[in-house]
Each structure stands twice: as structure tokens, then as C-alpha cells.
């Protein structure tokens with residue numbers, strides 16, 4: 001009887017009194033108490049009727065208890081579905097309706113807005129705040145601190161992570177225990193994580209990067225985390241001297257570089273800085289090395305695939321590349337239309353296959369079939385090439401995607417919403433260079449008569465998460481189109497390219 005993910009990540013620490021999490025206020029959580037908290041939560045979920053294979057959706061602040069909800073789900077065989085805390089009630093309604101979780105856990109401050117959502121979709125609503133308060137901990141105090149770990153197989157689902165799509169409808173990527181475990185095992189080895197490590201963790205835990213890369217790697221290695229609720233420069237500067245490693249999106253690195261307190265002395269003792277989720281500019285790479293003496297290790301992944309490639313730990317970490325395919329990951333560069341491999345050094349679609357690759361989109365068999373080749377390779381939608389030394393370069397995307405501060409934003413979703421607004425005839429949403437977020441979202445509107453951009457901005461405010469909302473709206477007479485009638489976003493991107501220049 002086994003539960004491979006639980007057995008690898010959590011079981012070894014059940015009786016461990018070593019520190020697992022250190023919080024910004026200096027308080028600590030030991031592995032043992034973390035796992036007792038998870039066992040109590042597992043009892044609450046099971047008592048609420050949630051069975052192995054059922055889903056639990058969470059939209060909660062980052063905290064040790066929030067991570068314990070993930071551990072509880074693994075222990076009880078429940079599919080964990082974390083949601084961005086920035087999503088509006090409208091957005092959460094879609095995810096809950098699509099995934100039909102048995103329980104939804106939200107912050108108490110959103111309880112009023114999400115009660116009708118949970119009711120509409122037949123889910124029980126529990127609450128958990130960022131300081132360990134709420135109805136879930138209240139119930140957990142009343143139940144046993146022992147829970148018999150449920151049996152699971154490697155092929156059983158462990159998590160759903162929603163990713164938007166080119167059609168505007170979000171898709172639930174179904175990730176198995178094997179997807180998560182095989183990737184964590186590769187990364188622990190590749191990046192040399194041990195129980196002596198202390199990771200400075202400031203990423204959100206509702207996405208692959210902060211949850212499966214950072215947290216799973218530390219759990220598997222038995223390493224400690226300095227667990228910050230979000231990126232805060234003062235907390236980062238205070239945490240770095242106590243850490244051995246850090247993982248972040250490029251915005252973390254540009255913000256640290258903007259801080260004069262980032263010096264060689266502050267980070268001289270550290271062994272590894274990892275960047276991913278969005279392209280790291282070569283200039284950031286170089287500037288960081290000049291300032292700190294450390295070469296950032298850049299890696300490349302996706303919600304659907306976990307991590308695919310990484311620069312080497314020992315060999316040359318080459319700026320502007322994402323390194324080599326990880327152990328067990330097969331990567332090829334193919335003609336996006338035909339799937340035929342292109343010649344070495346040529347640009348094509350990046351396709352991957354391996355135990356890291358998800359099993360499909362929840363209840364979207366056609367979409368799943370579209371994104372996989374017959375031989376099992378998954379089309380990432382990223383364009384790249386492999387250089388003569390085997391380093392993978394990402395040179396662009398065939399999918400219309402904006403990455404802002406490490407968050408993915410699909411223009412189609414925003415365009416559909418803008419097109420609904422009074423006075424808007426049509427719209428195009430683009431990403432242009434932004435000094436802090438890498439790319440900033442810009443909306444270009446064609447007026448249907450009487451168009452007030454302030455009113456449009458106000459009207460979409462409660463509909464989509466703030467980070468997706470255009471940081472600027474422009475009105476034009478018409479959108480540039482090619483002879484096929486397709487909007488030329490490259491022309492628009494060029495037109496507004498200096499909008500956010502420093």
C-alpha cells in the first residue's frame with residue numbers, strides 16, 4: 001500500500017523535529033507540526049465528504065497552513081486546485097463550475113462574495129486567512145491529529161492548475177503524482193539540493209514555480225524554507241544572509257538589483273540563484289554577476305510540463321539560454337505545422353515528452369488532442385532552437401501570450417471582455433516592454449461611437465484580476481491588418497514599445 005508522492009515528500013519527515021519553515025517574524029514551523037496540521041486538515045476534508053480523486057479549490061493567502069492544505073490533499077488523495085489570490089469572484093466562479101470541487105477554501109474577507117459561488121456549484125465553503133485563522137483551522141482543532149494516508153498510484157491525479165488559452169477559456173491541466181514527483185527528483189539532483197539548504201521563498205504558492213518547483217524540491221530534499229508571504233525588498237534583504245538558495249521570476253532579480261543593499265557581502269555565502277517563468281534579459285544576468293559574483297541559473301518550464309530544461313549546475317550557465325533538457329525529458333524542435341524535426345540550429349516549435357508532461361486538460365479531450373502529437377510529444381507553443389553546444393534558446397512564442405511579472409496573460413481573454421464594453425467596436429491586447437514586469441499589458445480599442453476609456457477601465461475592474469487589466473488603453477480609428485484580415489499585433493507592439501520606458 002503506497003502513496004508515492006506522499007511517501008517521497010512528506011512521510012520521511014513525519015517524526016522530524018527539524019525546522020521546515022521560518023516566517024518573516026522569525027517564528028518557525030517544524031516538519032512534525034506541519035504534518036500534524038496536514039493530518040488534521042485531511043480529517044476535516046474527509047469528514048466533509050471529499051473522497052480520493054475529488055477536487056478541493058483554494059484561493060488563500062500564502063502561509064504554512066496554506067501549504068499544509070496541499071500536504072493534506074496529497075495525504076488524502078484529493079486533487080489540489082490552487083487559484084491566484086488576485087482572481088475576482090467572477091473568475092473563481094468559472095473554475096469552481098468547471099472543476100466541481102467538493103470544498104472551496106477562501107480568505108474570510110472573500111467569504112461573502114464566494115458563498116453564492118460555492119452554493120451554485122454544490123461545494124462546501126471553508127475559510128483560512130494568512131495568519132492561520134478561519135473556519136478550517138477551527139474545525140481542525142476538533143478532529144484527530146492522525147490520518148491514515150490514502151493509497152494512490154503514480155498515475156493518479158494530484159493537482160489541477162488552470163492555464164488560460166488562446167480561445168480565452170481557461171483549461172485545467174491535470175497533473176499526476178508521477179508528473180510532480182519525477183520532476184522534483186530531477187531538480188533535486190540537478191540543482192544539488194540537500195537537507196542543509198535554506199531556500200528564500202517569496203513566490204506565490206498557487207503556481208508551478210512556487211509550489212511544485214520550490215516547495216516540492218525542498219520537501220524532497222528535507223530542506224528548510226524562509227517562507228515570505230510575497231516579494232518584499234526589506235524581507236528579502238533580511239532573508240538572504242540566512243539562505244543558501246533563492247528562486248524567483250526575473251522581476252525579483254531586477255528589483256533586487258535596484259536595491260543598493262544587494263552586495264557581494266550580502267550573498268557571498270549563497271550557492272544558487274534560480275530564475276524562470278519569463279525570459280531573463282541577458283543584461284540582468286550580467287549585471288547580477290557583476291554585482292554579486294553569482295551567475296543566475298535559468299531554467300524553463302510550463303504549467304503543463306513542470307520543468308523542461310535547465311542551465312547546468314557545474315558547467316557554463318549561458319545567458320539568454322534555458323540550458324539543456326532535464327534528465328528524462330525529451331525535447332525536439334519541430335515544424336509547428338507538420339511536427340517534422342527541423343535541422344539543427346533552426347528555429348521551430350519546442351515539443352517535449354517525458355514523465356513530467358501532464359495527462360491532458362480536464363474535460364477538454366479535443367483541446368488535449370490538438371496539443372499532443374501522435375507520438376506523445378506535447379506542443380509547448382514556444383519557439384526555440386538548440387545551438388551547437390546543445391543549449392536550448394527560446395526565441396519567441398507561437399501562442400499569443402503576454403508574461404507580466406511571471407504571470408501569464410492571454411490577450412484573447414481580455415479582448416473578449418473589452419469587446420463587450422459600451423462604445424467598443426473591437427480591440428487588440430498586446431504586451432510591450434515594461435521595466436518592472438518585463439511586459440506590460442496595453443489595450444488598443446476601436447470606437448463604436450461614444451467611447452470613454454475611463455469607463456471601460458472601471459467596468460472591467462471587478463471582472464478580471466488586476467494584473468491582467470491593461471495598464472494603458474488607446475483609441476485608434478482602425479486596427480492594422482494584413483491582407484488576410486489578421487490584426488498585426490507586431491505593428492501595434494512596435495507603435496507602443498516605448499510606452500513604459502524608464
Ligand code: MCA
Pocket residue numbers: 202203204207208209210230231249251252276277278300301302303306404405406407408437466467468
Ligand atoms: C502585481 N501587479 C501586476 C503584477 N503583479 N501587474 C502586472 N503583472 C504582475 N505580475 C499589479 C497589481 O495589480 C497592482 O496594481 C500593482 O501591480 C502592485 O501590486 P502588488 O501586489 O504590490 O505587486 P507586487 O507585490 O509588487 O507583485 C509583483 C510580483 C508578483 C512580485 C512580480 O506579481 C509575483 O510574485 N509574481 C510571480 C508570479 C509567479 O510566481 N509566476 C510563476 C508562474 P494596481 O496598483 O494598479 O492596483 S508558473 C510558470 O510561469 C511556469 C510554470 C514556470 O516556468 O515557472
Ligand code: AMP
Pocket residue numbers: 163208275276277278279280298299300301302303304322380381382394397403407408
Ligand atoms: P505557464 O503557463 O504559467 O506555465 O507559463 C509557461 C510559459 O512561460 C512557457 O511556455 C514560456 O513561454 C514561459 N517561460 C517559462 N520559463 C521561461 C524562461 N526561462 N524563459 C522564457 N520563457 C519562459
